[in-house]
Structures are given as C-alpha cells and as structure tokens.
Amino acid sequence: MTLKLDKVNRGPHLSTLVASSISREIAQGRLKPGDQLPTEQALATTFGVSRNVVREAIARLRSEGRIWSQQGRGAFVADATNATVLTIDYETLQRAGSFRNLFELRGMLEVQIAALAATRRSDADIAAMEQALDGMRTAPYGSVAWLKNDLGFHRAVAEATQNPYMGQFLVFVSERVRESILAAGNQQKSDDMARTTLGEHERILAAIKAGDAKGASAAMTRHLAGAASRVGLPGGEVSAKPASPARHSRLRKAVRRRAAG
Amino acid sequence: MTLKLDKVNRGPHLSTLVASSISREIAQGRLKPGDQLPTEQALATTFGVSRNVVREAIARLRSEGRIWSQQGRGAFVADATNATVLTIDYETLQRAGSFRNLFELRGMLEVQIAALAATRRSDADIAAMEQALDGMRTAPYGSVAWLKNDLGFHRAVAEATQNPYMGQFLVFVSERVRESILAAGNQQKSDDMARTTLGEHERILAAIKAGDAKGASAAMTRHLAGAASRVGLPGGEVSAKPASPARHSRLRKAVRRRAAG
DNA sequence: GTTGTCGTGTTATCATACAACCCTGATTGA
DNA sequence: TCAATCAGGGTTGTATGATAACACGACAAC
Missing domain, CATH: 1.10.10.10 (Winged helix-like DNA-binding domain superfamily/Winged helix DNA-binding domain)
Known part of the structure; x- marks a missing residue:
C-alpha cells in the first residue's frame, strides 16, 4: 500500500x-x-x-x-x-453543500459575464481567449497546464467585459470551486471529456466573437451544466436564466467523500 | 459651513x-x-x-x-x-469608473438573486424582508438606520436563495458600492426619493412573495436603475438582462470630487 | 554510498524598554 | 464657580536583543 x-x-x-x-x-x-x-x-x-x-x-x-x-x-x-475582505475559509469549503452553492454562484456570474463580454469584447480579448484555448488543446486533460488555461479562458472572458471587478470576482470564486473539487476528490478523467470541454469552450468563443450576447450566455450555460456533471454534481442546473422560473429540485446528495487526512 | x-x-x-x-x-x-x-x-x-x-x-x-x-x-x-481573500482596497475604490463597475457587478448579482429568491424563499425569509421594509418606513431617508435596513432587505433577499455565499458576496459588494458613494460625496436626499425607493422595494417583495421569478428580477432591475440615477449614475443601465445586448454608452464623467483631507 | 554531526542562516517566539498617545483627575488661576 | 493646564497611569506603536526551532549544505565516520 x-x-x-x-x-x-x-x-x-x-x-x-x-x-x-x-x-x-x-x-x-x-x-x-x-x-x-x-x-x-x-x-x-x-x-x-x-x-x-x-x-x-x-x-x-x-x-x-x-x-x-x-x-x-x-x-x-x-x-x-x-470587513474589507471577502474570505472563505477552508473549513467552510469542506462542508457538504458548499461546493454546490459555490458552483451556483459561479454560474450566475459567468452566464451574465459571457453576455456582457459578447457586447464589449475587444480584439485583444478575443486573442487572449484563443491563446488560452490553444493552451488547452496541447495540454493533457486535467493537467496543471490544462487547468491553468481553462481558468485563463474564463478570465479572458471576464476581462472582456472591460470591468476589472468581474475578473477579480470570477477568478476568486472559480479558485474556491476548484479547491472544493480537490477537497472532494471526485474527479475522473477521460479523453472524451477533453474533447467535450474543448467543444463547449469553442462555442462560447464563437458566440462572443460574433457579438451574440444571447448565444454566449446560452453556450456558457451549457458549458457549466456539462462541467457540473463532469465533477459529479447531479442535475447540473446552475440556475442561470432569470427568465425561466427554474424548478427547484431538491437534492440531498452532496459532496460527501473527502480526502482523508 | x-x-x-x-x-x-x-x-x-x-x-x-x-x-x-x-x-x-x-x-x-x-x-x-x-x-x-x-x-x-x-x-x-x-x-x-x-x-x-x-x-x-x-x-x-x-x-x-x-x-x-x-x-x-x-x-x-x-x-x-x-489568494484566499478577495479585497478591494480603498485607493482602487476612489478611482474613476470603479463606482460604475462595482454597481454593474452588484446589479448582475442582485437581478439573478432576486429571481432565485422568488423560487426558493421560505416564510422566514419573507418575514425578514418585511421587517427590513418596516425599518425603512420608520427611519428618515438616508439615515444610518435607513441604510442599515436597506442593506438588510437586500441581504434578506440574498439569503432567501438558501445559498449563503449569495448573501456574503452581495453584502460585500454592496458595502464597497456604498463606500464608493460616500467617497464621491454626491448624494442628495428628498422625500420623494424615500417614497420611490420604498415603492421599488415593495414591488420586489411582492414578486418574491408570489414566487414570480421573472417579475422579481424585473422589479430588481427597475430598482437598480432607480438607485443608479439617484446616486447620480447617468443611464442607470445595469446590464442586467443577458438577453438584451445592452448598448454600451461610454461615459467619461465619473467620480471626481473626493473628501479633502 | 549512507549516515551522523555540525555550522550557518532563517524564521518563530520571547522579553524588555521606550515613544506616542488617550483619558482622567487634580491643580491652578481667574 | 469655572475653565485651562498639567501630571500621571494605561494602552498601543515601535525598537532592540536574545533564544528556540528549523532547513540546508558541508564534512567526517562507517
């Protein structure tokens, strides 16, 4: 052993x-x-x-x-x-449900950010997103480089809103989500996932490139739903669309396993 | 003077x-x-x-x-x-544009929070909102008590999402917005404003009470637009609706005055 | 080659002293 | 009586020196 x-x-x-x-x-x-x-x-x-x-x-x-x-x-x-700082301590992060809650918050931010980005993106922003995507293509799924570029893509989207706080908040939340995933330790990899994830990102980029706000947020919604299921979050509903009164399915199942000492 | x-x-x-x-x-x-x-x-x-x-x-x-x-x-x-903490230092807060950006972020959060709250609120949540509204009614507009209850209302809405992070983030952002307003020092009061603001809040509460997600986010959008204009933010568009590709009016005018030492 | 030991440099902690400052109350002066 | 001033104690802010705990490389011993 x-x-x-x-x-x-x-x-x-x-x-x-x-x-x-x-x-x-x-x-x-x-x-x-x-x-x-x-x-x-x-x-x-x-x-x-x-x-x-x-x-x-x-x-x-x-x-x-x-x-x-x-x-x-x-x-x-x-x-x-x-309080001048917003902090989420590690203890809280490991509590059941916090993963789901964080993910929901992240989704809320990202979907709207995507829409905003589509209407405000500059050429430099597009370039940054494409570079991050390239980085993901060459890195093995789940590797450090992959994760870094994944985060980089989302940050680039956030920065395309031309609102610096968007990126700041998103990165912060995303990092907490990532930590939460690590704490739960329930990630599995496959080549399929890499392709799927990349495809989702590409669709987001395409919509933003086209200036299609609606399409961008829809693509982001799909991406988040996919990401949710990939990390074992059942349902994958991220309650992203304020227009549709999302039925609230109550799931008790939550992050239970965690890396033992 | x-x-x-x-x-x-x-x-x-x-x-x-x-x-x-x-x-x-x-x-x-x-x-x-x-x-x-x-x-x-x-x-x-x-x-x-x-x-x-x-x-x-x-x-x-x-x-x-x-x-x-x-x-x-x-x-x-x-x-x-x-970084385990998210912090917005005071210097940044005073920079031109940061007010507008913060407000935009807040709007993004609140509009979606309102919709979520409408689908998940418990009776206790409703009671908390009503209590905050009562507090606002009895306090003079702009007073400390008024502001406290105002924030309390929004927090109650956020907590009605049953997602603790929502409240945490919203309160944090709202406080930064408030500081930013104070730093700019451009607030003016009138009895009209009190009535208008209260009315906006009441409409939000009514929609949440009715479980009308769409109506809640619409009411919140109106409220934020009103709040924006009340604090002298022209346009008042808070880019809250991902569906409508918000035209991005670029305004140069921003926080200039600040309290002299 | 591996292990044990030692010396050096660094952080972690302790202990003490003094400066800057606030508050209170007594003293002083009118 | 009343106000201003001043002295003293208490508290935080800063400086200084010393010791313990630890990391790391060098070197000797086996």
Missing part, C-alpha cells in the same frame, strides 16, 4: 491561532461590534504567548477590517459590514 | 506601509511567484523599521495568501490564484 503522507500540519503559527480564536469570538457574538478587546498584554497572558504574537494576530484582523485600534486607547470590534 | 473632517490620516501603521510596499512589488511583477523575499532583517534595514514591523506586515500578507513562509527557509511569493 502506498503511504498517504500528507503535507502535515506544519503548525499554523501561534499568531494564526490567536487570530482565529479572536475571530471566532467575534463571529459567535461573544464580542459585539463596538466592544473593546482586552489589552494586548492581557491577551498575551491569557493565550500564554508573547505580546508580539498577539500583535501579529491583531495586525491581521485589522487588515481584514474586523477590528480597529487606536494608539493610547485600545482595540475595538468593527462593524461586520466594515 | 460644516467641517468635513475625515477619519484621516490616523497614521497608517508602519506595518501597513511595509505590507503595501511589498504588495506593490508583487502586483507590479518585480516579485514573481516563487521568488524568495529578502530576509526579515534585510527588509527591516531597507525599510528603516524594526524587524517586528516587518513581521507584522508579513503576517498580514500571509493571511491574504500573497506569500507563504517557512521557519528556517524564508518567505516566498505565492501563486496569484492562491
């Missing part, structure tokens, strides 16, 4: 632990917005670490907008809406 | 400056993924700060997934896609 040695839990820095601990206090309401945190010294002693570690934790929370601090006064819990 | 004192410029901690500096090096490609950063000591001397400050900066970048470090080896630039 092959040893299943993992990256091992290279201890996540004390400051990370402290930050998570405080973060949890906030998330669970034991520390409400406006509350003052204990002093750094107090935190240091209660956690049994040096003040320095506490400061690194606080620096982190501050950069996330969860708390704010003022010299001479103290540190305070910020309003929840003040 | 009322003084326009800003939060500024409450010294952006040295660690923040260092973090931004390193971050910029990465963003501009002078530090590529895989590259090793200078040692903490070296960074400390080049920046002219203590090693402690450098460590806080690194802790922050690490939490953002921009770099990773290992005891005994050093700190390295992470892959761009490894």
Whole structure:
C-alpha cells in the first residue's frame, strides 16, 4: 500500500491561532461590534504567548477590517459590514453543500459575464481567449497546464467585459470551486471529456466573437451544466436564466467523500 | 459651513506601509511567484523599521495568501490564484469608473438573486424582508438606520436563495458600492426619493412573495436603475438582462470630487 | 554510498524598554 | 464657580536583543 503522507500540519503559527480564536469570538457574538478587546498584554497572558504574537494576530484582523485600534486607547470590534475582505475559509469549503452553492454562484456570474463580454469584447480579448484555448488543446486533460488555461479562458472572458471587478470576482470564486473539487476528490478523467470541454469552450468563443450576447450566455450555460456533471454534481442546473422560473429540485446528495487526512 | 473632517490620516501603521510596499512589488511583477523575499532583517534595514514591523506586515500578507513562509527557509511569493481573500482596497475604490463597475457587478448579482429568491424563499425569509421594509418606513431617508435596513432587505433577499455565499458576496459588494458613494460625496436626499425607493422595494417583495421569478428580477432591475440615477449614475443601465445586448454608452464623467483631507 | 554531526542562516517566539498617545483627575488661576 | 493646564497611569506603536526551532549544505565516520 502506498503511504498517504500528507503535507502535515506544519503548525499554523501561534499568531494564526490567536487570530482565529479572536475571530471566532467575534463571529459567535461573544464580542459585539463596538466592544473593546482586552489589552494586548492581557491577551498575551491569557493565550500564554508573547505580546508580539498577539500583535501579529491583531495586525491581521485589522487588515481584514474586523477590528480597529487606536494608539493610547485600545482595540475595538468593527462593524461586520466594515470587513474589507471577502474570505472563505477552508473549513467552510469542506462542508457538504458548499461546493454546490459555490458552483451556483459561479454560474450566475459567468452566464451574465459571457453576455456582457459578447457586447464589449475587444480584439485583444478575443486573442487572449484563443491563446488560452490553444493552451488547452496541447495540454493533457486535467493537467496543471490544462487547468491553468481553462481558468485563463474564463478570465479572458471576464476581462472582456472591460470591468476589472468581474475578473477579480470570477477568478476568486472559480479558485474556491476548484479547491472544493480537490477537497472532494471526485474527479475522473477521460479523453472524451477533453474533447467535450474543448467543444463547449469553442462555442462560447464563437458566440462572443460574433457579438451574440444571447448565444454566449446560452453556450456558457451549457458549458457549466456539462462541467457540473463532469465533477459529479447531479442535475447540473446552475440556475442561470432569470427568465425561466427554474424548478427547484431538491437534492440531498452532496459532496460527501473527502480526502482523508 | 460644516467641517468635513475625515477619519484621516490616523497614521497608517508602519506595518501597513511595509505590507503595501511589498504588495506593490508583487502586483507590479518585480516579485514573481516563487521568488524568495529578502530576509526579515534585510527588509527591516531597507525599510528603516524594526524587524517586528516587518513581521507584522508579513503576517498580514500571509493571511491574504500573497506569500507563504517557512521557519528556517524564508518567505516566498505565492501563486496569484492562491489568494484566499478577495479585497478591494480603498485607493482602487476612489478611482474613476470603479463606482460604475462595482454597481454593474452588484446589479448582475442582485437581478439573478432576486429571481432565485422568488423560487426558493421560505416564510422566514419573507418575514425578514418585511421587517427590513418596516425599518425603512420608520427611519428618515438616508439615515444610518435607513441604510442599515436597506442593506438588510437586500441581504434578506440574498439569503432567501438558501445559498449563503449569495448573501456574503452581495453584502460585500454592496458595502464597497456604498463606500464608493460616500467617497464621491454626491448624494442628495428628498422625500420623494424615500417614497420611490420604498415603492421599488415593495414591488420586489411582492414578486418574491408570489414566487414570480421573472417579475422579481424585473422589479430588481427597475430598482437598480432607480438607485443608479439617484446616486447620480447617468443611464442607470445595469446590464442586467443577458438577453438584451445592452448598448454600451461610454461615459467619461465619473467620480471626481473626493473628501479633502 | 549512507549516515551522523555540525555550522550557518532563517524564521518563530520571547522579553524588555521606550515613544506616542488617550483619558482622567487634580491643580491652578481667574 | 469655572475653565485651562498639567501630571500621571494605561494602552498601543515601535525598537532592540536574545533564544528556540528549523532547513540546508558541508564534512567526517562507517
């Protein structure tokens, strides 16, 4: 049998632990917005670490907008809406259903992005998409290079909207989806899939090239449905069309298996 | 005249400056993924700060997934896609066009969310929306309470999709939009606006209540168009309907004024 | 060739000290 | 009485030095 040695839990820095601990206090309401945190010294002693570690934790929370601090006064819990970062922690990602939910969000974004891209794309955007497609053609299905170009294609589409936030959000969500897939560990490959996937991408590109917004979003919808079934998401409905009151089939089956330790 | 004192410029901690500096090096490609950063000591001397400050900066970048470090080896630039957080810094927010772009993204999300919510809402969701609407009715237009309930309504809609990520993303984007509005400082109030806005919300709620996905997204589209014009975004087209190849009017006029220090 | 050991360089953590700043309350002066 | 000023303690921000944990290459021992 092959040893299943993992990256091992290279201890996540004390400051990370402290930050998570405080973060949890906030998330669970034991520390409400406006509350003052204990002093750094107090935190240091209660956690049994040096003040320095506490400061690194606080620096982190501050950069996330969860708390704010003022010299001479103290540190305070910020309003929840003040969070300057959007983060999806790894734990959440592994919960059943989160995969499906993330995929749905991604679909929602992509379908509309495709339509927008079709109306705004520049020649450079088209070139970027074609280059990514070429990269996929030469790389083996599922390889790192393949995935990279796959993501690159979708990013190129997003950037064709001429709205930088589209790409930013899409890449972020897509990466979470990918992580979620990896965590679930239920991917299987075949040559068929490569051809199918490529074909779907080509249809998207063709529609965008033609400036056909409707066609682009339809092609994207098909692609996402295909992708969903390829990664074992039953149904593959991504609820992409606001016009059609999608019947909501409730499926309990969800990502269950995950890579064991 | 009322003084326009800003939060500024409450010294952006040295660690923040260092973090931004390193971050910029990465963003501009002078530090590529895989590259090793200078040692903490070296960074400390080049920046002219203590090693402690450098460590806080690194802790922050690490939490953002921009770099990773290992005891005994050093700190390295992470892959761009490894960013575990999505962040929109304040500088970017003030750039011309970012307001419009953010608004567009928000619209894209909300319109589809409204449709989904109409098909999936539970009684509790409806109650939450009605409560938020009540809050808006009793609060003066534009007040903190009003804004809070406004956001609360939209969040309730998002949560009615039964997909937690929807709410998370929407709130995040909406808050950025709000900040952007504040930064631009071009909001004006009137009693008319309060009535109009409330009416728009009520129509959204009615459609969701009725399970009318199409109507909900249409009502949301109207609401967003109205909101856009109320905050001085000309056109008000939020490119919400993938079916209609939205004509892309290019407007140069954008956020110019900003609160002077 | 493999293993064990050591030395060097780096990060992780600790401990202490001082500066900058806020807040409060007492003192002072009118 | 009232306001301004000032002193002191408490807190965060920064600096400095030291130690532990770890990675890695060099080198000797077997």
